[in-house]
Amino acid sequence: MEDLFKIVKSRLKIDIKNPRKNKVNIPSGLLFKCPRCQTAIFNDDFESVGRICTNCGYHSRLTALQRLEITADKGTFVEYDANLSSVNPINFPGYEEKVKALMAKTGLKEAIVTGECEIRGERCVIGIMDSHFMMASMGSVVGEKITRAFERAIEKKLPVVLFAASGGARMQEGIVSLMQMAKTSGAVALHSEAGLFYCTVLTDPTTGGVTASFASLGDVILAEPKVLVGFAGRRVIEGTIKQRLPDEFQSAEFLQSHGFVDMIVERKRMRHVLYHLLKLHKREAIPEWIK
Amino acid sequence: MDKITAWEKLSIIRNPKRPNAYDYIANIFENYYEMCGDRLYSDDRAITGGIATFEKLPVTVIATVRGKNIEQNKEVNFAMAHPEGYRKALRLAKQAEKFKRPVICLVDTPGAYCGVQAEERGQGEAIARNLKEFMRLKTPIISIITGEGGSGGALGLAVCDELAMLENAVYSVISPRGAANILWRDSSKEKEAANTMKITAEDLIKLGVADKIISEPLCGAHNDINMTCDNIVEYLFESLKRNCKKSLENLLESRYNKFRKIGLFSE
Numbered sequence A: 001m002e003d004l005f006k007i008v009k010s011r012l013k014i015d016i017k018n019p020r021k022n023k024v025n026i027p028s029g030l031l032f033k034c035p036r037c038q039t040a041i042f043n044d045d046f047e048s049v050g051r052i053c054t055n056c057g058y059h060s061r062l063t064a065l066q067r068l069e070i071t072a073d074k075g076t077f078v079e080y081d082a083n084l085s086s087v088n089p090i091n092f093p094g095y096e097e098k099v100k101a102l103m104a105k106t107g108l109k110e111a112i113v114t115g116e117c118e119i120r121g122e123r124c125v126i127g128i129m130d131s132h133f134m135m136a137s138m139g140s141v142v143g144e145k146i147t148r149a150f151e152r153a154i155e156k157k158l159p160v161v162l163f164a165a166s167g168g169a170r171m172q173e174g175i176v177s178l179m180q181m182a183k184t185s186g187a188v189a190l191h192s193e194a195g196l197f198y199c200t201v202l203t204d205p206t207t208g209g210v211t212a213s214f215a216s217l218g219d220v221i222l223a224e225p226k227v228l229v230g231f232a233g234r235r236v237i238e239g240t241i242k243q244r245l246p247d248e249f250q251s252a253e254f255l256q257s258h259g260f261v262d263m264i265v266e267r268k269r270m271r272h273v274l275y276h277l278l279k280l281h282k283r284e285a286i287p288e289w290i291k
Numbered sequence B: 001m002d003k004i005t006a007w008e009k010l011s012i013i014r015n016p017k018r019p020n021a022y023d024y025i026a027n028i029f030e031n032y033y034e035m036c037g038d039r040l041y042s043d044d045r046a047i048t049g050g051i052a053t054f055e056k057l058p059v060t061v062i063a064t065v066r067g068k069n070i071e072q073n074k075e076v077n078f079a080m081a082h083p084e085g086y087r088k089a090l091r092l093a094k095q096a097e098k099f100k101r102p103v104i105c106l107v108d109t110p111g112a113y114c115g116v117q118a119e120e121r122g123q124g125e126a127i128a129r130n131l132k133e134f135m136r137l138k139t140p141i142i143s144i145i146t147g148e149g150g151s152g153g154a155l156g157l158a159v160c161d162e163l164a165m166l167e168n169a170v171y172s173v174i175s176p177r178g179a180a181n182i183l184w185r186d187s188s189k190e191k192e193a194a195n196t197m198k199i200t201a202e203d204l205i206k207l208g209v210a211d212k213i214i215s216e217p218l219c220g221a222h223n224d225i226n227m228t229c230d231n232i233v234e235y236l237f238e239s240l241k242r243n244c245k246k247s248l249e250n251l252l253e254s255r256y257n258k259f260r261k262i263g264l265f266s267e
């Protein structure tokens, strides 16, 4: 999956700040090149429309904090397990240093932020993965934070909204990371058995072990337009079948037409849609006339 | 006024102007959020389904979609669902069960799609599973035949606590053309077959298959969509009240008996 992580990264060319890759002679960081349609857009324009490609509508990545800001009601977020941080379960060389460097760079402790918030007054447990932290790969901390979030949601009888983004399982934690897939899926199962609502939002990119666990298990699965969602990396598949795959392969739209996504929702409508879905799944919502 | 024959009814319900699923959904429900896909293979556009509110009550709506022109009909395959359509319907019904929402099915289909790929993916199995699962679904199910109730393709969304039919709707084991073909090896005898097969709402009430006829404006639903929808709303209001009140045990027992008692024989 480390391979996949590299492939996703190169395919999406998130490394546009690297001047070596800027063939046009424009100062670094000035342009955003859309991974879906290859259009280059001035960064200022791209940022001003909320990190969305003005040409094709591809919804680019946000940090967990940016996402929280546009999703939760102001002042309602209470974070869970803020201090959970990684150890090195299989003594993988250089892992601790890598995590430390990322902590310093991103200001995050790990690749997911979890907690409780309100969305237009509807209380829910929320999880937001952040691809800026080791491609939001899932190791022990991500697995544990998600599992605890679901367990708290069961205790408090709350729905869960989870913004997924991930390169997959975290290779540096070996088999322990694989087991997080089973652990988180188990927590989803208990939450579901309790009759509670779980909504996933697939954001760019959602791949590998996260697609193959909790991200695909929502009662309702939403996705942002044009984002990359899949299990195996595109080039891995192209290598296997020795054919070039169509451009829309593994896009949110591709997933929807193949039966795996309920709705594609633009970022500007996401909060509204989440609010409605939370409200529609409330037990107390039953009107007088039917009682 | 002369009674409208089954054949005449067929021409009314096959009128391209007749309201389709999206017209009914827009006029009867609020906040419709369409949910896509069977989580297995595809999203079948011949069946739409999702969550909505009916008079503030959250419900799950599942409906076959008839196109109004060739372009739309290509997309929805003339309202003939593939297995993935029935599997989407089942997925949404199961979700309705989990969240204790009643299920409302609107049916207007010539039948389940007959084709190679539909067979490969198990058309028979998909319908069969719906019959079994809908029979035991732990939440009320109301089905309304709004146009053509074509055979197994309709029944896949019509195992329910109450079956209502719009006044001009028909429900049959096979299309009249198919019946003519099988019975007389002559598909031109479609009209004769239609009038012989006992397929109108009145026939089906007599046969104990349908429970209620919802009246249509003169000359058919398309003449006044609002009035048609008002009539459906009124029916749903009463029907949901009746069925949501029942205990789960009573609900499932009555549903089983509704189908258990159908069959005529001597011994």
Ligand SMILES: [Zn+2]
Residues within 6 Å of the ligand: A034, A035, A036, A037, A038, A039, A053, A054, A055, A056, A057, A058
């Ligand atoms: Zn683009």
